Amino acid sequence: MYYILFYKTVENYIERRAPFREEHLNLAQQAHQIGSLILGGALADPADGALLVFKGDSPKVAEDFVNRDPYVKNGLITEWHVRTWNVVVGNE
Numbered sequence: 001m002y003y004i005l006f007y008k009t010v011e012n013y014i015e016r017r018a019p020f021r022e023e024h025l026n027l028a029q030q031a032h033q034i035g036s037l038i039l040g041g042a043l044a045d046p047a048d049g050a051l052l053v054f055k056g057d058s059p060k061v062a063e064d065f066v067n068r069d070p071y072v073k074n075g076l077i078t079e080w081h082v083r084t085w086n087v088v089v090g091n092e
Contacts, residue, residue: 002038002087005062007050007071008079014047020070027068028052036061059084 010016017024031037031054040052054062062082071077 001056001058002085002091003054003056003059003062004083004085005052005054005065006081006083007052007077009042009047009049009071010076010078013042013076017071017076020074020076023070027065027070031065037065053085 028037028040032040036054036056038053038055040050042050052062052065054065056062059082066072066080069077072080
């Protein structure tokens with residue numbers, strides 16, 4: 001099953017993320033390497049959010065990421081939620 005993690009970011013997110021970016025990207029790379037994170041990235045124009053697509057048995061796969069994410073821990077994410085995504089094309 002796929003799960004989309006939606007992040008809503010603080011104002012000036014791009015500038016404010018710099019001190020935490022390396023740790024965040026390392027966490028994302030680790031999740032990608034083990035196969036739980038499929039895609040992820042910030043939204044642009046405006047840069048007011050991000051989407052991360054996870055694959056797993058439950059939404060816990062995305063929630064565990066949130067609990068470890070330095071962006072969340074350091075207040076760069078104002079809101080987040082996870083939604084189940086029923087993929088019908090490209091789900092090989």
